[in-house]
Amino acid sequence: MISIFKTLREGVQLLAVVMLIAFGGSQAVHAAGLKIAMVMPGPISDNDWNSVGYNGLQAAAKALGAEVAYSENVSDADAERVLRDYASRGYKLIFAHSFSYGDATLNVAEDFPDTTFMAGTAKELAPNVGSYSNPDYQGAYLAGMLGAGASKSKTIGWVGGMPAPNMLANFHAYEAGAKAMVPSVKVLHSFIGSWFDPPKAKEAAIAQVEQGADVLSAQGVGVIDAANARNVFALGAMTDQNHLGPKTVLTSVLWDLGPLITAVGKAVEDKTWTSQNWSFGIPEGAVRLADFHGLDAGVSSDVLTAVKAKFDAIKSGAFTVPLDTSNAD
Template sequence: MNDKPMMISKRRRLKLLAALALSVASAPLLASVAWAADPLKVAMILPGPINDNDWNAGGYAGLQAAAKNLGIEVAYSENVADADAERVMRDYASRGYGLIFAHSFSYGDATLAVAEDFPDVDFMAGTAQNLADNVGTYDNPDYQGAYLTGMLSAGASKSGIIGWVGGNPAPNMLANYHAWTAGAKEVNPDVTVMISWLGSWFDPPKAKEAAIAQVEQGADVLSAQSVGVIDAAVEKKVLVIGAVSDQNHLGPEAVLTSVLWDLGPLVTEAAKSVIEDRWESKTWSYGIKEGSIRLADFHGLDANISPEVLKATEAKFEAIKAGDFVVPHDTSMVE
């Protein structure tokens, strides 16, 4: 049982005032003032640059989609180090931003600290494990798409060795790796899957180096879960799976397809729910079924995969969309 007193935010108090005012025919002006007094502003802080064609670009695109869909004011801060996350979020909260997205797993503790001091502000902490009354989280169910690209990767590999490169062993990264491996093994039970952790969310030179090392050990299809992997694939002339956006333009002869993550619907709905006073502290998940996760065009590179594997992958996509197949959400640790 929760013994904490019920807190009513400034926004909620104004909405109650507006509702009361609307019920009084003699006070229409008071109602309009109350409703307009606290328009929602949304901010997002990101660990890397918004032009990375990856995680940060996806977050930024989702924020801009919400601004367009709802006509609200938004702001963002890119390249925010973990040590600066609390300071940046406090600044946004103190300036009246009513919904703040902390777009990194590593911002979790900072988000909880700021949220405690700003109970009237709602926070969305990316792939967080610990929540609070005013802290929700959103996952990146790209692991659903990773299962599909695992199938494609095993189907395209001639060596029977594929490689995955990621930043840190956060739950969403682990889920992606395990799903990619499971999909690959459905097509080729004997496939070898290599894995490399960088220890950083954004270190393109290190990611490229790790990917090249995997290729030199026999991997001929890679999964680019870090910026820099595609550069390695282009240089070594192997195939690679892109992430978040269609990354084929970064390597037209290398990027087989990409797992697309459209964050726009989720950011829009979260902001709308705050405006309508129905926001909840929970895990928000928008995947294949909701249209937020899908695969990019092959740009002709599907010639590297047999028709049987392509057909099986398409059937699996439809099964996931219909709810007939649930991709395992495995976040167990991998060294």
Template sequence: MLTPGPISDAGWNAAAYQGLELIKSKLGAETALVQTTSPADFEDSMRDFASRGFNLIFAHGFEFTDAALSVAKQFPDTYFVVSSGSATSHNVASVTFKVDQAAYVEGVLAGGISKTGVVGAIGGIELPSIRLTFEGFRRGFLSVQPKGRMLISYTGNFNDVGAAKEAALAQISQGADVLVHNADAAGLGVFEAASDKHVFALGTFTNQNEVAPDVVIASAVTSTPDAFLRIATEVKNHQFHPGMLEFGMEDGMVKVVMNPKLESRIPAAAIERARQAEREFPSATTAPTPTNH
């Protein structure tokens, strides 16, 4: 597995590492992990793994797509799986979690609790998948507060906690009283800012409610470990078919987990509205059309 950042981020990379560990324990697989520090490492790391005989290589990030397509041509018997990837080939798959669905629900929740009518979003690098997540959140928020305003900032880095905190503080100074992030390890800075200024925040990819239990009201959680185990099992059983693989709320792979420690501070109507938005997804393929409440 290749990750673009540290597995200690309590989010994006941590979820992938949990998947790798699950594959190791459930399938008895030999596993290896490398954190890439720059795009120059992408192809070399993939080529190293493939030449060592690994059957399956996870590249955990949209930015690995081109490198995977290139290296895969040299190792036709090795499968490459790119998280949030944008292309496929006969031995390259892209796996996408519809986090925008959970972000929509989080947006509905934010709309029910924001007193200022201003919410903020902090991203790392401006990738298509992150823009899609923020768009889901925006739609959910505006479905409750049609005249509301959403601030969006990108730090250009997934690991700079300080930069994310400064971006969050800047948004708070402009009135944002609920913050969401899609910034991997840097997202911890968003929680720090929320804690310092006593505003609410929302988690992404893993259950981050315990990371900052006094400010994180809910988390958009993906079942990344289960999805990775499913893929690895299919590869082991020679049943894997590369393609654009999608997991969402409809198959239980994406959900919103409320923080029970903070539920008493959230209006019951806001929670019920969010739950109602969540219930609309099993039969939907995209975020529901926003309606004013």
């Protein structure tokens, strides 16, 4: 009798798993699998850096059948406590999704040698600490080409948060792409000194418009608000941000973190993970330009053709976008 009930119970459990998978459930098969956590500096609703982290985490949960958890709006001062809490609760793969969490990650990793940590654009690694970078600078080169080609004033702008390596790479690539398209173009830039300060980002962007910029690279929340207010083009970042400015967001540089988190998780499960920098960009299908939503009608076909050709060259390996993380003038 016991064996009959056991068989029935297992059958019901299996059916539940199959139904959850069939209807898109992300919690279907995680109970006995890998546990992955992510700690983020801002809200998952920002349509930017934190949204990308959250979406990538959810994609990996489905691909790996992993249990996932996350914490948003975690300050630098609180990062070590949150990371330590996840490690103590058995999460074996933890993503510290901020450049500024590097020290906290190293401190916690030392006490949990059997846990794998991935720190966003970390300066230092450890035996159980790897890094992952956002190679959206590859897309930024294309955005610079597009921005310079679409600009009527031949002055374009770029507004970012902190001068971290990934932000510097993004700016330099944007400028390089712009000058490759229009050598005489003027590229303005501002670092607002914060990863999330929409009013300050908007203010910096408006200041650039007042200096003649008619295309803005939105590397922070608030820039698109400025574009909407001043009726200039914006180039979104991380996610398709056209819904934030249907008449102004020409396109966006997309970053899909799902493939990278999935690959790292698989390596942890297979015990093949090594401490290194992981980077998935255009060649891996993780970085691309979003749909133009009809706004490309206002851009020269020659510009669009040149941008598409450069994207294809980057994807095939025929062209490599320079990685420049030097300080911006």
